[in-house]
Amino acid sequence: MTNTAQPRGRRRGKDDGGPRARFSDLLPYLLEHKKVLAFVIVLSVLGAAASLAQPLLVSQVITLVTNNQSLSGLVWALVALVVVSGLISGFQHYLLQRTGEGVVLSSRRKLVRRMLNLPIREFDVRRTGDLVSRVGSDTTLLRAVLTQGLVEAIGGSLTFVGALIAMLIIDPVLLGLTVLVVGVSIVVVVLLSARIRVASRKAQEKVGDLAASVERAITAVRTVRAANATDREVAAVEKDAEGAWQMGIQVAKISALVVPVAGIAMQVAFLTVIGVGGYRVASGATSIASLVSFILFLFLMILPLGQAFGAFTSVNSALGALGRIQEIINLPIEGQTDRDDVPLHVRGAAAGVGAGAGASDGAGFGAGAFDAAAVELAVEFEAVEFAYAEGAVPGDGSVDARGDLSGPGTPATASPAAASPAAASPAATAGGVAATPADSLPGGTARAGGGSDPSAIGARESLATLGSRATGGPGIQSTTVLRGVSFSVPRGKRIALVGPSGAGKSTILALIERFYDPTSGVIRVGGIDIRALDRQELRSQIGYVEQDAPVLAGSIRSNLLLATPDATDEQCTAVLGAVNLLEVLERSPQGLDAPVGEEGVMLSGGERQRLAIARALLAAPPILLLDESTSSLDGLNEQMLREAIDAVAENRTLIVIAHRLSTVVDSDLIIVLDHGSVVGVGTHSELVVSTPLYRELAKRQLLV
Numbered sequence: 001m002t003n004t005a006q007p008r009g010r011r012r013g014k015d016d017g018g019p020r021a022r023f024s025d026l027l028p029y030l031l032e033h034k035k036v037l038a039f040v041i042v043l044s045v046l047g048a049a050a051s052l053a054q055p056l057l058v059s060q061v062i063t064l065v066t067n068n069q070s071l072s073g074l075v076w077a078l079v080a081l082v083v084v085s086g087l088i089s090g091f092q093h094y095l096l097q098r099t100g101e102g103v104v105l106s107s108r109r110k111l112v113r114r115m116l117n118l119p120i121r122e123f124d125v126r127r128t129g130d131l132v133s134r135v136g137s138d139t140t141l142l143r144a145v146l147t148q149g150l151v152e153a154i155g156g157s158l159t160f161v162g163a164l165i166a167m168l169i170i171d172p173v174l175l176g177l178t179v180l181v182v183g184v185s186i187v188v189v190v191l192l193s194a195r196i197r198v199a200s201r202k203a204q205e206k207v208g209d210l211a212a213s214v215e216r217a218i219t220a221v222r223t224v225r226a227a228n229a230t231d232r233e234v235a236a237v238e239k240d241a242e243g244a245w246q247m248g249i250q251v252a253k254i255s256a257l258v259v260p261v262a263g264i265a266m267q268v269a270f271l272t273v274i275g276v277g278g279y280r281v282a283s284g285a286t287s288i289a290s291l292v293s294f295i296l297f298l299f300l301m302i303l304p305l306g307q308a309f310g311a312f313t314s315v316n317s318a319l320g321a322l323g324r325i326q327e328i329i330n331l332p333i334e335g336q337t338d339r340d341d342v343p344l345h346v347r348g349a350a351a352g353v354g355a356g357a358g359a360s361d362g363a364g365f366g367a368g369a370f371d372a373a374a375v376e377l378a379v380e381f382e383a384v385e386f387a388y389a390e391g392a393v394p395g396d397g398s399v400d401a402r403g404d405l406s407g408p409g410t411p412a413t414a415s416p417a418a419a420s421p422a423a424a425s426p427a428a429t430a431g432g433v434a435a436t437p438a439d440s441l442p443g444g445t446a447r448a449g450g451g452s453d454p455s456a457i458g459a460r461e462s463l464a465t466l467g468s469r470a471t472g473g474p475g476i477q478s479t480t481v482l483r484g485v486s487f488s489v490p491r492g493k494r495i496a497l498v499g500p501s502g503a504g505k506s507t508i509l510a511l512i513e514r515f516y517d518p519t520s521g522v523i524r525v526g527g528i529d530i531r532a533l534d535r536q537e538l539r540s541q542i543g544y545v546e547q548d549a550p551v552l553a554g555s556i557r558s559n560l561l562l563a564t565p566d567a568t569d570e571q572c573t574a575v576l577g578a579v580n581l582l583e584v585l586e587r588s589p590q591g592l593d594a595p596v597g598e599e600g601v602m603l604s605g606g607e608r609q610r611l612a613i614a615r616a617l618l619a620a621p622p623i624l625l626l627d628e629s630t631s632s633l634d635g636l637n638e639q640m641l642r643e644a645i646d647a648v649a650e651n652r653t654l655i656v657i658a659h660r661l662s663t664v665v666d667s668d669l670i671i672v673l674d675h676g677s678v679v680g681v682g683t684h685s686e687l688v689v690s691t692p693l694y695r696e697l698a699k700r701q702l703l704v
Ligand SMILES: Nc1ncnc2c1ncn2[C@@H]1O[C@H](COP(=O)(O)OP(=O)(O)OP(=O)(O)O)[C@@H](O)[C@H]1O
Pocket: 124, 388, 389, 390, 481, 499, 500, 501, 502, 503, 504, 505, 506, 507, 508, 547
């Protein structure tokens, strides 16, 4: 399905332009099990020896029969050989299956660990279903490398060589003919291998597409059903399923060419040996016993050849899938693309933060750990510019740690020298917002210019252009979302961000969480440039309730314990009481263990939001970020929730986004955003007078 509603992720232009893996990429996965594999290879060698011994014994049998001598000893030896070969082969099979599962497990572990640590930007451009499919489906192909013959082929190669030597001794002429036939088959298989690899990778990509469209349809099933779009979605998913089927058929066709090659080689070699060998026996050039043992060795030689061809096919299929796995594993994780040009004195201060930041007593950042005056400001934005990178970025799997993901926040980011010239330009300062700490007003407010000033609009446009240029590398498009945003949030205050949809309010919270880095400008938390803070440390100081207040599948308890795994049942119950959610507990005899359904679907919208807020409150961080956290609440619940937040918010800094001004009119400070710029800062009564946009919003909501 061509899913235009979601980003398609990194697409490839050409068939063979996708992520590639070499055999050497597979080795680390195999080497993790080197002891077992070495043991299996020893077993293979023993098995090969047992196999090689059989034709020799058979040859002996023929000689003894011809000479009318007793066979009993030899027969017992043959029986023992067959039994031992069987046991070895069974044990070997089990060990290989087991190791194959081990390879799948370790690849899944690596992949998931990497995936969940990727920068948020990666999740903006990739499809969830495709990522899930890489973990679930691509990894299973690695198993086939071991279970479908690679190790047997290694052991088998000994049989192959042993048989070859024996055949050389028995009849070099017949061997020459055999090698000719076998050589042709090997060339054919090698030629087909590259096509198998490409087809296999494309088949896995199609499976990824399929998983992505199934995921899309299922997650939006209510919307799809309500829009009477079920049949169309089914058709779209079916189309993707057909795409996967077609590529599967493609793989089957190429494999079908490989599989019979060994069989054909064997038959041709066998017929040739029988024909030429029979002639040679008739002419007295060789004996019947030699011909029979030559033919048995021929079988022994061809058998591992079949295994080798099978192994070759499965390794090439696996390499197709491994390319997709490695594409993710090779991506830089969050933090790896950071520039280390944060001024040293800032880093030094940050070192002190760690010690105090762990204390989440709500008193603020690491009291006493660094300059107390700086701590007075919980959050500061200074001339922050930001643009999301948009659109698909072609990648080959070996993404340059500094280049590809940079977008906003890397090359043009951190150093003051690298800040967008427009951000510091007089036009920007005059037209939009206060750009330097010196411009901050006492009490932590920021000076706001006239957002409706035409010159400011002009400045914004040029900033947008510059921001885009600064941000986007080749292939990356970006639109400036925040333009020279400056404001300060004093510790312990309640701040509201308001403004029209798309003004950039949620983006500000995402930047405080450091999901993205600004294109230019500085964000400080507790007086520290957040680029100098460890992300975990930073986030442990912040409670964040997203706009869609996500609730994870699982129980109420697992949702609450997400950020605070050690919280007691009493603490959980108390925080649920604080957000008026005790009723949900009473509803089910399972209490805290009551399931909430996929994405919390068994809860109402308001309950989901309150549960998410309860989760944030339970962690009791010094700073709380609430994104439209009261939008799904009825009047009564909203009132209760506000009281709860007010109670918990004591001594904490609260930054709240709300569309309904009624929920934020009593904030200590309201910051008004429009098109990514701060157009007003003040209290409700100040803004009604000073900021036309705010007055308009308030008027529409019957607040003035
Ligand atoms: N992940 C993203 N990738 C690309 N663009 C984005 C992303 N998130 C937001 N945007 C864009 O950034 C702009 C600001 O979005 P943001 O969500 O910050 O606005 P908002 O003020 O919170 O809006 P709302 O009140 O409707 O939630 C919008 O134009 C939006 O399309």
